[in-house]
Amino acid sequence: MKNIVVAGNGMVGYKFCEKLLARHNEGLTDGGQFSLTVFGEEPRPAYDRVHLSAYFSGTSADALAMAPASWYADNGIDLRTSQCITHIDREAKTVTTHTGQVVAYDTLVMATGSAPFVPPVPGVQKDGIFVYRTIEDLEAMLAWGKRATRAVVIGGGLLGLEAAKAALDMGLETHVVEFAPRLMPRQLDEAGGAMLRQKMEELGIRIHLSKNTAEFEGYDRVTGLRFADGSVLEADMVVVSAGIKPRDELARQSGLAVGSRGGILVNDLLQTSDPDIYAIGECALHNSMIYGLVAPGYDMADIVATQLLTSTSAKTFAGFDMSTKLKLIGVDVASFGDPFCEQIPHRTIVWEDRLAGVYKRLNITEDGKHLLGGILVGDAEAYNMLLQTSKNRMVLPPTPEDMLLPTRKGDTSSAGAGVMALPDDATVCSCEAITKGTICTAVTEKDATNILAIKKCTKAGTGCGGCVPMLNDLITETLKAQGKIVRKVLCEHFDLTRQELYDLVRINGQKTYAEVLAQYGKGCGCEVCKPAVASVLASVHNQLVARQAVIQDTNDKYLANIQRGGTYSVMPRIAGGEITADKLIVLGEVAKKYDLYCKITGGQRIDLFGARVDQLPYIWEELTDAGFESGHAYGKSLRTVKSCVGSTWCRYGVQDSVAFAIELENRYKGLRSPHKLKSGVSGCARECAEAQSKDFGIIATEKGWNLYVCGNGGVTPRHAQLLATDIDRETCIRYLDRFLMFYVKTAEPLQRTAPWLDKLEGGMAYLKSVVIDDVLGMNGQFEQEMQHVIDTYQCEWKSVVDDEELRSQYRHFVNAGDTDETLAFVSNGRGQKQPAQW
Amino acid sequence: MVTEFETPETLSWHIAAPVSAFPADGGACVKIGERQIAVFNFSHTNEWYACQNMCPHKMQMILSRGLTGDQNGEPKVACPYHKKTFSLCTGENLNGDDYRIETYPVRVEAGMVYIGL
Ligand SMILES: Cc1cc2nc3c(=O)[nH]c(=O)nc-3n(C[C@H](O)[C@H](O)[C@H](O)COP(=O)(O)OP(=O)(O)OC[C@H]3O[C@@H](n4cnc5c(N)ncnc54)[C@H](O)[C@@H]3O)c2cc1C
Ligand code: SF4
Ligand code: SF4
Ligand code: FES
Numbered sequence: 001m002k003n004i005v006v007a008g009n010g011m012v013g014y015k016f017c018e019k020l021l022a023r024h025n026e027g028l029t030d031g032g033q034f035s036l037t038v039f040g041e042e043p044r045p046a047y048d049r050v051h052l053s054a055y056f057s058g059t060s061a062d063a064l065a066m067a068p069a070s071w072y073a074d075n076g077i078d079l080r081t082s083q084c085i086t087h088i089d090r091e092a093k094t095v096t097t098h099t100g101q102v103v104a105y106d107t108l109v110m111a112t113g114s115a116p117f118v119p120p121v122p123g124v125q126k127d128g129i130f131v132y133r134t135i136e137d138l139e140a141m142l143a144w145g146k147r148a149t150r151a152v153v154i155g156g157g158l159l160g161l162e163a164a165k166a167a168l169d170m171g172l173e174t175h176v177v178e179f180a181p182r183l184m185p186r187q188l189d190e191a192g193g194a195m196l197r198q199k200m201e202e203l204g205i206r207i208h209l210s211k212n213t214a215e216f217e218g219y220d221r222v223t224g225l226r227f228a229d230g231s232v233l234e235a236d237m238v239v240v241s242a243g244i245k246p247r248d249e250l251a252r253q254s255g256l257a258v259g260s261r262g263g264i265l266v267n268d269l270l271q272t273s274d275p276d277i278y279a280i281g282e283c284a285l286h287n288s289m290i291y292g293l294v295a296p297g298y299d300m301a302d303i304v305a306t307q308l309l310t311s312t313s314a315k316t317f318a319g320f321d322m323s324t325k326l327k328l329i330g331v332d333v334a335s336f337g338d339p340f341c342e343q344i345p346h347r348t349i350v351w352e353d354r355l356a357g358v359y360k361r362l363n364i365t366e367d368g369k370h371l372l373g374g375i376l377v378g379d380a381e382a383y384n385m386l387l388q389t390s391k392n393r394m395v396l397p398p399t400p401e402d403m404l405l406p407t408r409k410g411d412t413s414s415a416g417a418g419v420m421a422l423p424d425d426a427t428v429c430s431c432e433a434i435t436k437g438t439i440c441t442a443v444t445e446k447d448a449t450n451i452l453a454i455k456k457c458t459k460a461g462t463g464c465g466g467c468v469p470m471l472n473d474l475i476t477e478t479l480k481a482q483g484k485i486v487r488k489v490l491c492e493h494f495d496l497t498r499q500e501l502y503d504l505v506r507i508n509g510q511k512t513y514a515e516v517l518a519q520y521g522k523g524c525g526c527e528v529c530k531p532a533v534a535s536v537l538a539s540v541h542n543q544l545v546a547r548q549a550v551i552q553d554t555n556d557k558y559l560a561n562i563q564r565g566g567t568y569s570v571m572p573r574i575a576g577g578e579i580t581a582d583k584l585i586v587l588g589e590v591a592k593k594y595d596l597y598c599k600i601t602g603g604q605r606i607d608l609f610g611a612r613v614d615q616l617p618y619i620w621e622e623l624t625d626a627g628f629e630s631g632h633a634y635g636k637s638l639r640t641v642k643s644c645v646g647s648t649w650c651r652y653g654v655q656d657s658v659a660f661a662i663e664l665e666n667r668y669k670g671l672r673s674p675h676k677l678k679s680g681v682s683g684c685a686r687e688c689a690e691a692q693s694k695d696f697g698i699i700a701t702e703k704g705w706n707l708y709v710c711g712n713g714g715v716t717p718r719h720a721q722l723l724a725t726d727i728d729r730e731t732c733i734r735y736l737d738r739f740l741m742f743y744v745k746t747a748e749p750l751q752r753t754a755p756w757l758d759k760l761e762g763g764m765a766y767l768k769s770v771v772i773d774d775v776l777g778m779n780g781q782f783e784q785e786m787q788h789v790i791d792t793y794q795c796e797w798k799s800v801v802d803d804e805e806l807r808s809q810y811r812h813f814v815n816a817g818d819t820d821e822t823l824a825f826v827s828n829g830r831g832q833k834q835p836a837q838w
Numbered sequence: 839m840v841t842e843f844e845t846p847e848t849l850s851w852h853i854a855a856p857v858s859a860f861p862a863d864g865g866a867c868v869k870i871g872e873r874q875i876a877v878f879n880f881s882h883t884n885e886w887y888a889c890q891n892m893c894p895h896k897m898q899m900i901l902s903r904g905l906t907g908d909q910n911g912e913p914k915v916a917c918p919y920h921k922k923t924f925s926l927c928t929g930e931n932l933n934g935d936d937y938r939i940e941t942y943p944v945r946v947e948a949g950m951v952y953i954g955l
Contacts, residue, residue, distance in 0.1 A: 060936040492910065514863070514882070524863070524882050526907030527916035527923065550864030550906075554918035557903060562918055566898055813874075814866040815855040820874070822899050838896045 002034045004308065005095055005105035007085045007250065009040025011049055012281030012297035013111035014066045019305035021075055028309035036077045037103050039095070041084040042134060045069050050294055050464050055138050056166050064135070088254040090274055107276055107308060110264060111301075112247040114282040114292070118240050123216030129238045132163045141239070145170045148237040152176075152225060154213060155241035156183040158326060163239045164205050165330060175206045175233060177225065179242075182209060187324060187335040188375055191352065195359035195377045199331040202357070208233065244292055246283045259285040268316040270304050278304045286317060294463055295430040296320035302433070321391060321430065325383050325466050332380035337373025337390040338363060346372055351404040353378075360404045362386070369395055384428075384470040385418055392426050419473045420481065428470055431463020439471060443478040450475065488748055491528040493521045498532060498674065499746050506540050513537070513551045531556070532749040535636055538672035539744050542792045544799050545635075545672075546806050555634030558810070559796050560616055561607075565835030566823055568616060569609040570596070571633035572623050573669060576643045576661035576681075577604025586626040594619055597832045603640035603678065605631060610833060612819055617807045620797035629795040632669065636750070638677045641665035642690070646683030646700070653683035655700030660729065661689075664698075667733070670793045671740065671786075674747040674756075678712070692720045695753040696736060704728045709739055709767070710753040718754040721764050723771065734783065738771045741782035851945060851952040854888075860951065865915065867891050867902035868953070875942065875953055876902035878926060880913060886944035887926035888953050893917040894937040901939070 004020070006013050017036060040046065047064040055064065062068070072079035080101070087096040094104045116131035118124060128148070130141050145151070151167040153160050156178030168174045176183075182193030183200070197207045212228040216238065224234040246263040257265040257273035263285025270278050270286070280300035282292055291297065303315050323336035338344065341363040351360045358378035364371055371390040376383055382403060389396070389403075397403075422428075424437035438458055442448040448457040454471055455461050461468045487497050494501065501520065510516045516533050517525055525533075531553035538545055545556050555561050560568035572587070587606055591598050594615055596608040611619055620630075633639060641664045644650065646657030661681040671677070680691035681698045691697025697708040703726040711720025724735055747756040760766060769775045800806045812820045824836035854868040854877055862881040867874055874891035891899050896919060904915040906926075913926040923932045924939050931937045943954040 058935050060934070062936075063934045493907075517882075523911065524880060524906070524908040524913065526909065526914070527905040527921060530905050530907065550861050553905070554903070557918075562900075564896075566900055809861070812867060813869045814859040815853075816869045818869060820899050822874075838898065 002032055002106045002308075003104055004034050004036050004107045004109065005103055006036070006038040006109045006111060007095065008111035008113055008247075008281075008283075009038050009042070009046045009079065009081065010111060010113045010281065011046060011066065011294055012113070012301050013038065013040070013109075014046035015298045016109055016111060016280060016301040016305055017072070017075075017077055018067075019302045020308065023302075023305050023309050028306065030309070030311055034308070037105075038072070038077060038079045039083045039085050039097060040079070040081045042136075043082045044135070045072065045079060045081060047135065049133070052132075052135070052138065053162055053166050055135060056142070056169060061135050085250060088250065088277075090254060090277075093276070105276075107278070109304060110251060110272070110277060110279040110283060111281045112250060112283045114244040114246045114290075116240060117243040117245040119213070119242055121213050121216060123218070123222070124240070126216050126218050127221040128218075128236055129216065129222050129240060131240050132159060132166075141166075141237075142170070144237055145172060148172055150175070150235050151237040151239065152233060152235040153239045153241055154225075155243065156180070156207065156209070157186065157241065157243070158184065158324065160239075160241035161200070161326065163241050164200070165203075167237070167239065168203065168205055172237065173206075174204070175208060175235070176200070177208045177211045177213065177227075177233070179212055180209070183207065184326075184333065184335075187339060188333070188377065189340060189361065191350070192333075192335075192359050192361065192375045192377045195352070195354075195357060196331065196333055198354075199357050199378060203330055244282065244290075246285065246290055248283055251279065251283075259288070263290050266317075268318070269307060270300055270317055280304055287319060289319065291320055291322070293320075293322065293324065298431050298463065299433060321387075323387050325380055332376065332378055332383075334376045334380040334383040335374070336383065336387040337371065339373050339375045341372055344372065349401050349404060351401070362400065362404060364396060364400055368400065371396060371400070381469075384467060388419075388422050388426050388428070388470075392423055394421070394423075419470060420477050428474070429458075429460035429463065429467045431467075432459045434458050434460035436474065439474050440478045443475055444482060448475075449479060490532055490749065491526055493517070493523045493525050493529050494533075496520055498536065498749050501533070502536050502540065502745055505536055511537065511541060511543065513548060525551075527553075528749070531636075535672055535674060535749070538637075539789075542670070542672070542789045544794070544796060546796060546800050549809060553636075556636075558613060558616060559620075559630060559634055559800065560611065561634050563609055563835065564838050565825075566820060567610050567612055567835070569607050569633075570611055570616065570619055570623070571601070571605055571607045571631040572628035573631040573665070574605045574640075575665040575669075576641055576658050578643075578658055578662060583626065583628070586623070586628070590619060590622050593622075595833065597828075597834065601633075604642050605633070605640060607633070610825065610835070612812070612823065614811050614819060617801055617810050621801045624795065624798045624801060629669075630797040632796075635672065636675050637670065637672045638665070638668040638679070640678060641668075642678075642680040642694070644682050644688035646681075650683055650688075652686055653700070654702055655683055655705065657681040657683035657689065657698075657700055660698065660705075664733075664736070667790060668736075668740065670796075671744070671789050673740070673744045675750050675752045677740070677753070693717065694720060696720070696739065698732060701726050705732050707732055707735055710757040712752050712754050714752075716754075721757075723764075723768060735771050737786040738779050738782045739767070741786050742767075742770060742778070849943070849954045851954050854944075854951040854953050857946060857949050857951055863906065865902045865904065865906060867899075870953060870955065873955070874899055874902075875955075876904075876915070877944065877951060877953065878902075878906050878913075878915060880906065883913075885913065886946060886951065887913055888942040888944045889915070889924070889926060889929065890940045892939075893919060893922065894939060895920060895922050895935075 046066045083097040085095045086098045094102050096102050116133050151172040152175045153164045154177050156176050164174050164176045183196045213225050214228045215226045216222050217224040226232050248258045248264045251264040252258050264279040266279050266284045266286050272279050281297040306315050325334040346363045349362045360376050362374040422436050426436045428436050442457045446457050448454045461471050489495050513533050530551040534551045549557050591608050597610050599607050601607050641661040643657045643661030647653030677695045679696045680689040680694045682689040682691045683700050692708050693711050693713050697720050699706045707724045708720035709723045711718050825833040826836050828834040852870045860866050860879040865878040876889050876891040878887045891901050893900050903918050906915050914923045916923045929939045929941045945952040
């Protein structure tokens with residue numbers, strides 16, 4: 001029996017245990033039987049440090065664990081947490097912990113990782129100064145952050161920026177201080193660093209470059225930083241992220257060879273200067289390199305585990321690719337291969353779009369055949385593919401610059417298909433060293449057709465997660481190659497896509513969720529399929545959503561928008577943004593009577609906030625009596641058609657944009673769709689109504705109207721694309737009927753028009769051929785169905801106001817007339833109310 | 839349905855409301871003393887469940903307005919605000935977060951719904 005002892009239970013220490021068991025179970029046993037004892041200095045079993053920041057957004061420590069404590073016990077591993085090894089006796093071959101536990105080893109594996117490097121700046125011990133490495137660090141930051149207002153992160157590298165984003169998300173004013181003249185100096189060139197800086201500042205993070213911190217100010221708690229140039233930055237919280245320092249103190253003290261700048265020296269077998277002691281992960285110094293990433297650490301763990309189980313192992317560590325993609329910070333950043341190519345002759349291709357904040361650089365060989373490396377800022381979608389192209393020395397296409405252009409996925413030749421060109425032995429998941437071949441086999445032979453199944457079956461994607469988009473593409477493309485259609489089904493209760501369900505409901509005429517579930521589904525349904533089915537039922541039959549309130553999503557359930565604190569906002573339709581003085585007065589009077597907060601919205605309407613659920617029918621009654629109707633602000637349906645004042649008043653206008661906007665809004669009001677629909681009409685090319693940022697937008701021309709479709713604002717803003725030019729009013733409406741119905745029928749749940757167009761095979765060209773040339777032969781039906789929706793329109797508010805049974809649902813308690821006494825408002829300091837803090 | 843409860847001696851049954859006050863396959867809030875309890879009628883399976891009305895995420899009195907359903911057969915409710923879902927049997931959060939809610943036994947007798955507190 002061989003005693004194996006592991007010092008350190010971090011990500012790599014854990015992976016070593018896992019690999020040892022896995023290789024043993026695979027039949028590697030000629031190394032004989034072993035016992036495994038693991039010492040970890042932290043109070044809990046190893047957790048996923050790479051996703052540490054998820055702790056801020058509520059992921060629990062348990063959820064971050066690599067494996068629960070029971071896993072170690074179940075596998076016969078003696079895990080001792082909160083035990084720091086303080087002494088190695090290499091003669092007697094024992095280790096001793098700080099509490100005096102002594103354990104003998106035949107083989108010792110050091111996986112002690114690294115610690116944050118904290119520069120010896122005067123005052124660094126003050127309260128309010130943190131590092132970012134363990135769950136305990138984050139707990140301390142969270143506690144302190146509650147009372148802090150301005151956080152400064154020292155270090156503009158990978159980890160520093162991640163820490164800065166975390167501080168920003170905690171609601172703090174956030175600054176980053178970097179010693180070098182640019183951000184991420186080790187991964188980015190000057191132009192890339194400048195673009196990243198611009199992006200970070202857009203997020204609200206202030207960047208200070210070429211700053212050398214000379215002192216932390218404050219008595220016992222930090223109040224600011226003083227720099228070598230004499231300037232001062234006030235701060236009540238500081239996070240130091242100035243690099244890492246390998247934890248080699250134990251090795252050093254035991255007489256093992258260490259590097260002059262830290263790190264335990266290892267050979268290609270990962271042995272230290274004592275052949276019975278190995279070092280793996282961030283504490284190991286191989287060929288003058290410390291690898292501060294998980295993937296190389298995992299590779300080392302596997303190599304040592306394999307060696308210990310066989311007498312004749314040839315597997316050695318041969319260095320590792322340091323390509324990285326930054327996660328979590330809200331800006332895409334990646335660098336791969338050799339990003340600078342300072343020593344190698346090469347050609348550089350650069351694409352820069354300052355407006356969109358995109359910078360991309362590729363380094364290619366002089367003959368233009370191979371990719372050497374590159375940098376991506378602002379759009380790193382092509383990262384995985386480019387990384388693979390360079391790693392596998394794949395021959396480049398004759399126009400490599402095409403790889404830099406923004407992809408419009410509607411083109412069928414999208415990035416997705418490119419993955420199939422990779423060789424089978426291309427490593428797709430570097431954390432787990434899984435090849436493309438293994439993944440494709442899992443899809444074809446083990447029926448692993450979704451990402452969860454792939455993770456389970458191959459472990460790919462379970463490390464840093466960076467390869468997940470590529471895994472998805474591989475699954476899709478492999479299935480396609482097999483002639484299987486890839487279907488995006490609704491949820492566990494319906495093995496149908498939205499489009500399939502839509503067609504079934506339209507043909508067979510089911511009217512209620514219960515009927516649909518009984519016919520096509522199973523179980524009780526859930527929060528995903530209920531609103532999706534509700535939307536389909538509403539699109540097909542245009543019946544009142546209030547009749548099936550229990551399947552409607554949050555806002556549709558009460559025909560109003562839920563807001564903080566449990567009250568609702570009420571937004572009547574103001575078509576085209578045109579309103580009379582009398583109607584404005586009614587809005588004012590109603591708001592006053594019910595003490596509602598008033599705000600003008602971005603869609604040229606007036607929103608009234610702070611209505612209790614029991615007040616809603618009363619408010620609607622007053623509004624509908626005065627000629628208002630529901631504005632559907634709560635629905636996945638047409639919201640507004642925004643307009644500029646157009647040719648009736650504006651000196652530039654060439655068409656009456658207001659009249660057209662009102663006509664369109666009244667035509668499509670009440671149309672239920674997979675997601676909300678927004679529109680705008682501008683009276684001339686100056687585009688004051690911002691029509692090109694809408695799902696459908698119309699711009700007046702001298703001869704008629706230009707119709708644009710599939711734009712949006714929001715998280716990923718998109719410009720709408722031109723569908724038709726200089727068309728007249730009637731043609732425009734006909735095209736819109738067809739376009740909208742085509743979208744309503746074929747989109748996935750909660751998919752807006754722009755992503756829908758992205759997924760549409762053939763893209764805009766195909767959309768034009770459907771809407772204009774009727775290649776599907778469906779336009780007659782589309783127009784007829786739209787007419788049905790228009791003919792059956794009813795104001796949803798009025799329907800509730802007039803129906804006693806529906807009205808009775810608007811109360812907080814079903815067994816008491818009381819209102820919810822937890823509702824609380826405070827003054828906003830500008831003469832109106834706001835909900836008390838949640 | 840009668841839900842068995844481990845410690846009957848500490849449990850007392852409170853009248854909530856008639857069965858007709860609760861929408862089929864939906865929920866409603868009842869007030870019992872000073873407490874707000876969300877009650878759910880799974881008519882599909884003919885089961886009843888009850889839990890605290892407050893969502894532990896942002897302390898909102900809202901769960902009774904959430905969409906109900908099941909996850910692999912486990913009955914659940916989704917908070918209307920940020921769609922955190924909770925098991926109506928164990929009160930556990932089903933998205934893997936640390937939040938949990940109190941659940942209570944429900945008894946239906948002669949058209950009247952009772953909650954055990
Ligand atoms: C916020 C953050 C984000 C990151 N993001 C990424 C990323 O996106 N991609 C990526 O590849 N990498 C990332 N990393 C780096 C990655 O986490 C590390 O490369 C990895 O954790 C190294 O694993 P390790 O086991 O070598 O070290 P560690 O995980 O540090 O584990 C070492 C463990 O050993 C313990 N220990 C030390 N000395 C002793 C002793 N004497 N006795 C007992 N126990 C001891 C330590 O307490 C620690 O628990 C990130 C790191 C952080 C902090
Ligand atoms: S878009 Fe043209 S018509 Fe409309 S307000 Fe602007 S300038 Fe005037
Ligand atoms: S941007 Fe939209 S979602 Fe965000 S706070 Fe404003 S209203 Fe709310
Ligand atoms: S308040 Fe319930 S999920 Fe956020």
